[in-house]
Amino acid sequence: DVKVTQSSRYLVKRTGEKVFLECVQDMDHENMFWYRQDPGLGLRLIYFSYDVKMKEKGDIPEGYSVSREKKERFSLILESASTNQTSMYLCASRATVNEQFFGPGTRLTVL
Amino acid sequence: LAKTTQPISMDSYEGQEVNITCSHNNIATNDYITWYQQFPSQGPRFIIQGYKTKVTNEVASLFIPADRKSSTLSLPRVSLSDTAVYYCLVGEGFSGGYNKLIFGAGTRLAVHP
Numbered sequence: 001d002v003k004v005t006q007s008s009r010y011l012v013k014r015t016g017e018k019v020f021l022e023c024v025q026d027m028d029h030e031n032m033f034w035y036r037q038d039p040g041l042g043l044r045l046i047y048f049s050y051d052v053k054m055k056e057k058g059d060i061p062e063g064y065s066v067s068r069e070k071k072e073r074f075s076l077i078l079e080s081a082s083t084n085q086t087s088m089y090l091c092a093s094r095a096t097v098n099e100q101f102f103g104p105g106t107r108l109t110v111l
Numbered sequence: 112l113a114k115t116t117q118p119i120s121m122d123s124y125e126g127q128e129v130n131i132t133c134s135h136n137n138i139a140t141n142d143y144i145t146w147y148q149q150f151p152s153q154g155p156r157f158i159i160q161g162y163k164t165k166v167t168n169e170v171a172s173l174f175i176p177a178d179r180k181s182s183t184l185s186l187p188r189v190s191l192s193d194t195a196v197y198y199c200l201v202g203e204g205f206s207g208g209y210n211k212l213i214f215g216a217g218t219r220l221a222v223h224p
Binding site: 004035040042043090091092099100101102103104105107 | 145152153154155156157160198214215216217
């Protein structure tokens with residue numbers, strides 16, 4: 001059974017903290033993605049990676065960075081967390097055409 | 112990237128067939144049509160994908176008319192566990208490289224006893 005796991009389901013951080021969200025997939029997929037989901041705004045793409053050490057900005061990259069040192073792991077980094085980054089963060093890896101496998105999500109609250 | 116329009120919400124009852132229609136007037140020749148399902152506090156899950164005519168799997172059917180400007184997701188005999196948000200997406204279909212998925216607001220389906 002294919003699997004995408006995320007390091008935490010719930011996370012509470014303080015403004016200004018550096019936050020790491022980890023995502024691991026066991027399907028040997030080359031492409032991985034980070035989205036955030038907010039009520040009324042749907043899913044928005046933050047960053048994606050099409051191979052190890054390769055990354056591209058999505059639609060809303062400001063305030064975020066990513067790291068892909070190994071094929072199975074894609075990390076999202078909030079350099080200095082702010083309250084407007086409170087959201088549900090979803091990681092996905094790409095299988096075939098238009099088919100992405102999503103992790104369970106991390107609900108991040110920044111106080 | 113083609114924009115999609117689908118109803119914000121729908122209600123149904125257990126055992127009924129549910130059809131959710133999505134319009135995508137600007138669909139391109141290379142675009143595939145894909146549907147995802149999302150339960151509360153979970154990531155979206157791929158349901159079905161098609162290019163034209165009809166596609167059926169163990170979960171749903173997808174009907175695509177000849178002009179491909181719309182598509183209909185059909186869920187046979189829904190149960191309470193089918194209560195979820197359903198997203199219609201169109202995206203370029205190629206086996207290599209990156210293709211961007213755009214998730215709209217989706218259709219919130221509520222199945223009642």
